Amino acid sequence: MTWTMNRCFVTLAILFLWRVEEMAEACSCSPAHPQQAFCNSDVVIRAKVVGEQEVDAGNDVYGNTIKRVKYDIKQIKMFKGPSQVIDAIYTAPSSAMCGVSLETNGKKEYLITGKLEADGTMHVTLCDLIEPWEAMTVTQKMGLTERYQMGCECRITSCTSVPCMTTSPAECLWTDWLIEKSYNGGQAKHYACIKRSDDSCAWYRGSTPPKKDFMDIADP
Template sequence: MKSIIMLSCLQLTLLIVILKMNLGEACVCMPMHPQQHYCRADFVIKGKILVDDLKVLSDNDTKMKADNDTSTPNMRMYKVRIEKIFKGQELMGPKKHAEIMVSRLGETCGMPLQENEVYVLTGRQMKNMYTVNMCDWVRKYSHLSRKQRQGIRHLYKQYCDSCQIRPCFHGNCQATTPNTCIWNVSGRMLNNNELDCESDYSRCIKDGAGCKWYMPQTMKECMQRRVQMRHNRIP
C-alpha cells in the first residue's frame, strides 16, 4: 500500500510540474502519440512550406476570433503546397494549396516551419481557417519512421473509435479499461535520450475483447535496446 501511495504522489507531482510549465513556459504539452494526434485532428496533411507568402496576423485580426473570443494569440499564416491529404479531404477538397495558421508560440519551442521543407501537419478547422497549434504534430516528413508513414496513410484511423492511449508518468500504471493501451512516458519525461518505441514503431490496436500495442519486429528490437540503455544507466 505504501508503494502505491508513493507512486501516486510521484504521478501527481509530475502532473503539477507539467501544468505549471504549461502556464509559465508555454513550451510543454501533454505527451501525445502520433495515433492520438491523427485521431483527434480535423486534418492530417503532407505539405511543402512556401515561406514567400508568409504573413503575421495580430491579436486584432477578426478572421481569427471566435464569436465570443477577445484575446486570440498571434498566428503566422503559411501558404502550403498540399502533397497528400491523409485526413480531412471533405474539409480541404481538391485544393493544391492552402493557407495554414500556426501559433507563433511554437517559434520559441523549436517549431518554426522552414522554407521548402515537407512536413506532416495535424490541426483543426476554425471559422473556415486551418490552424496548427504548438501541441499538434508538426514533423518533417523525412524524419518519420516507416511505421509512422504507414500509420498516417491508413493504419491509425482503424482504431480511433475503439482504442485509447493513456500516458503513464511513473512507469507502473495499470489500464482501467480493456480498450486502453498504457504508454510509459516516465523515461522520456526525465531523460531526453529515452527511446520512444511506441511512437516510432507501434500503434494501439484491437485484440479480441481489448486493445494492445502492435508488436512488429522493429518494435521488439527497439524495446530491447531501451531495456539495455536503462540497464547501462543504473549505477
Template sequence: MSLYCSISKMGCSGLVTTLAILLNFNILTIYGMCPQCPDKVHPQEAFCKADFVIKAVVDDLTNYGDNPLTPEVDPRDKYTIIVEKIYKGNVTLGCYEEVWTLRDTLPCGVGLIIGEKYLLSGTIEVGDLVLDPCGLHEPWEEVTSHMKIGINKRYEKNCQCEVGESNCQIDTGLIPAQKDCYCKYATCVDSSKAGCAPECKWKESKTFGACFDDSLNVSII
C-alpha cells in the same frame, strides 16, 4: 493554370474568418489556458483527434500581430503550403492552402521552415486550417515507415483504442528518447474479435526494440 485555388479570402468573408482566427488564438492564450505539451503526443492520438492530417510543402510565411498599437493581439504566423497528400479532413489536394499558428516563440506556437516538407495536423476553424501545437508538425524525413503505415490506415482503424489507456500506456519514468520510440515504432491496436469490446495492446515494429536499446545506451553515455 495557377494552383492558387482558395487562398484569396478578402472582403467581408475574409474579415469574418480573420476575426474568428484571432478569437480562437486569444481564447487559447488568456489566463494561461494555452495547452502545454511537456511530453510528445503519440501520433496515433494526434491523428484521431485532428480535423485534418496532411503532407505538405511550406511555400511562404506571413507574420501578423507585430503592431505595437495592438499589443493585445498575440504574434501569429500564416504559412502558405502546397498539399501533397491528404490523410484526413476536407482539404484540397495539389492546391495552395493557408495554415495558421501562433509564433513559435510562444508556448502554443509552431515554427515551420520554408521549402521543407511536413506531416501536419490540426483543427479547422471557420474553414481555415489551424495547427495543433500538441499535434503533428513533423519534418517528413523524420516520419518513419511505421508512422506512414499508421497515417495511411492503421491509426484511423484503431481510433477506438486510446494511447494511455489499459495496455497502451507509456511509462512516465522513461527518458524522452525511449518515449519517442513508442511514437515512431508502436501503435495501439484493437486485437479483439469482431463485434466484441475493444481489447487494445501495443503493436511494435521490428525496429522498436533496437530504438529502445539504443536510447538507453545513449543516455548512459
C-alpha cells in the same frame, strides 16, 4: 491620489499576471503518441511550406488586434481532413503563444496535424504533431494511411512512473518515457494501439495487416 495610483498599479499587475498565466495555460499540453495526435486532429497532411506572412485575425476582448502567421503550403497528401485542398495554415506569431515556426524555402516536407476552424481554415499550435517527413519511421508513415485510424477507439495512457496499469481492456500503456526517458521511443516510432476482434486493444508492431504480432498488454 497615491492610494488610487497604487490601487491602479496593483490592478494592472494582476491583469498582467492573469494574461501571462492565461498564455502559459494555453501552451500547456501533454505529450501525445503519434496515433493520438492523428485521432485527435481534424486535419492530417503532408506538405511543403512555400511562403509566410503576418495577417490580422480580428480583435481580442480588449480590442487589441490579433496577429497570426499565415504559412502558404503546397499539400502533397491528405491523410485526414476535408475534401478541399489545404493551401495555408495559421498559427500564433510566437512560441510563447503556442506558435509554430516552420521552414519556408519549400524544400522540407512536413507531417502537419491541426484543427479545422468553422471558416475552413487550418490552425496549428505547439501542441499539434508537426514533424519533418524524413524524420518519421516507416511504421509511422504507414500508420497514417490505415493503422492509426483502426485504433482511434482505443485509449493510449502514458505511464511515467510505476506502478501503472490499464483500467480497461480497450487501453494501451505508453511506457516510452518510463523506459527510455523519451516520448519518441520505441512505441511512438514502431507501434500502434489497435482494436482487436474482442473489442480489446493491444500494441501492434509493423505496417502490414495484424495477424498475431500484437504485444502482450503488459509488455512495453
